[in-house]
Amino acid sequence: MLKLSAVTKMFGLSTAVNSIDLEIGKGQIVGVIGRSGAGKSTLLRIINRLIDPSEGAIEFDGKTVSDLKGRELRLWRARCAMIFQQFNLVNRLDVLTNVLVGRVATNGTLPILFKQFSAAERTMAAKALDRLNLLPQALQRADTLSGGQQQRVAIARALVQMPDIVLADEPIASLDPHNARLVMEALKAINREDGITVICNLHTLDAARSYCDRIIGLAKGSIVFDGGPEGLTSDVLQRIYGEDGAAPIDESLTAGQFGRPAIGAGAGIASETNPVWA
Ligand SMILES: Nc1ncnc2c1ncn2[C@@H]1O[C@H](COP(=O)(O)OP(=O)(O)OP(=O)(O)O)[C@@H](O)[C@H]1O
Numbered sequence: 517m518l519k520l521s522a523v524t525k526m527f528g529l530s531t532a533v534n535s536i537d538l539e540i541g542k543g544q545i546v547g548v549i550g551r552s553g554a555g556k557s558t559l560l561r562i563i564n565r566l567i568d569p570s571e572g573a574i575e576f577d578g579k580t581v582s583d584l585k586g587r588e589l590r591l592w593r594a595r596c597a598m599i600f601q602q603f604n605l606v607n608r609l610d611v612l613t614n615v616l617v618g619r620v621a622t623n624g625t626l627p628i629l630f631k632q633f634s635a636a637e638r639t640m641a642a643k644a645l646d647r648l649n650l651l652p653q654a655l656q657r658a659d660t661l662s663g664g665q666q667q668r669v670a671i672a673r674a675l676v677q678m679p680d681i682v683l684a685d686e687p688i689a690s691l692d693p694h695n696a697r698l699v700m701e702a703l704k705a706i707n708r709e710d711g712i713t714v715i716c717n718l719h720t721l722d723a724a725r726s727y728c729d730r731i732i733g734l735a736k737g738s739i740v741f742d743g744g745p746e747g748l749t750s751d752v753l754q755r756i757y758g759e760d761g762a763a764p765i766d767e768s769l770t771a772g773q774f775g776r777p778a779i780g781a782g783a784g785i786a787s788e789t790n791p792v793w794a
Contacts, residue, residue, distance in 0.1 A: 517539060517540070517576070517577060517578075518538075518540040518574070518575070518576050518681065518713065519538070519540075520537060520538040520539075520563070520574055521537055521573045521574075522535050522537060522571060522573070523535070523536045523537075523538075523559075523562060523572030523573070523574065524569060524571040524572055525555075525558050525567060525569050525737075526570045531737050532558040533555045533559055533737045534736065534738045535571075535572070535738070536559065536737075538732070540713060542713055543711045543713055544714075544729055544730055545704065545707045545713075545714040545730070546713075546714065546715045546730045547716050547717075547718050547723070547727070547728035547732070548731075548734060549717075549719075549721065549724050549731060549732070549733055549734070549756060551756070551757055554756075555734050556685075556734055557686075557717060558737075559734070560683045560685050560715065560717060561598075562574070563596060563683060563715070564592075564593055564596050564598050564683055565581065565582070565592060565593060566593075569582060576592075576595070591621065594621030594622055594678075594679065595677070596679060596680065596681040597673075597674035597675075597681070597682050598674075598683045599670050599671060599674055599682060599684040599687050600670070600687075601685060601686040603663070603666040603667050603670045604670065605658040605666055606658060607658050607659035608659070609658060610656060610657055611645065611656055611658055611669050612641055612642065612645065612655065614658050614669055614673060615641040615645060615669060615673045615676055616637060616638070616676065617673055618672075618674060618676035618677045619637055619676055641672070641676050644673075644676050645669070645672050647675070647705075648668040648671060648672050653665065662695065663690055663691050664691050664695025664698050664699060667687055667699045668698065670687075671699070671706065675706065681712065681715065682703065682707075682712055682714045683715050684714065684716040686718070687700075687703070688720075689719055696723070700727045716728065721748065724748075725745040725748065729744065730742070731744070731745055731747075731748065733748075740755045740756055741755065
């Protein structure tokens with residue numbers, strides 16, 4: 517169980533995250549939605565401790581993680597792997613080595629510098645790539661892959677961290693609909709098959725509706741909605757996305773690529789040749 521208690525983040529005088537209380541149980545897949553600047557990225561980075569909260573506490577399984585330092589902090593970051601909109605791969609390294617970079621948090625940086633990985637780690641990385649249908653690309657430079665493939669390499673890198681939580685910050689914002697779907701299917705599969713908790717910032721409402729069990733709506737750094745996709749009524753959407761005194765929300769502007777229903781457990785990870793949503 518991940519628990520945030522009265523977590524606030526100030527940047528100077530402005531409040532990015534405002535006294536958030538939140539409990540997320542193991543194995544949930546949670547979408548975080550809200551307008552640009554609502555505090556979604558800041559919230560994820562606080563959980564991973566890339567940013568320290570100004571106030572409040574973060575606990576995981578009863579242990580406070582908001583005051584961890586040094587090796588303990590590094591291990592916490594490994595337990596809650598991050599995936600970013602821009603993939604954050606090392607372009608000049610091959611795909612397999614990029615996946616092995618996920619072992620840094622556990623092993624330190626020296627093995628990466630000298631490309632020293634154990635046979636067990638290489639096998640783990642190859643298995644992760646195979647799950648993501650990327651084994652044939654293992655020895656290619658990362659920058660020869662498409663955006664969707666690169667994001668799936670980032671998911672494989674997260675997997676070798678053996679995380680409890682995956683934090684995905686706008687993972688599909690740079691992708692076309694087809695690749696966006698492959699990436700969301702991969703996140704759903706690691707959630708369903710491995711029990712990894714997934715917390716995912718999303719720009720599009722239909723992605724949140726199609727793939728998330730629970731949706732958290734943020735506005736001006738505060739939680740204004742917390743519930744299932746069915747609770748996203750037009751009033752709720754107005755609360756999340758609306759501006760005071762502005763016209764009602766046009767939902768078509770925040771939707772568009774995930775018209776089909778969510779995939780259930782055990783559907784496997786999709787690939788270009790195995791579109792499990794079809
Ligand atoms: N490092 C920073 N320094 C100063 N202000 C920041 C910093 N990071 C974020 N902010 C501010 O905090 C607020 C929340 O930003 P955040 O990036 O978390 O929003 P978001 O909901 O993720 O937006 P987007 O969807 O555009 O990425 C914004 O007003 C932003 O300008």
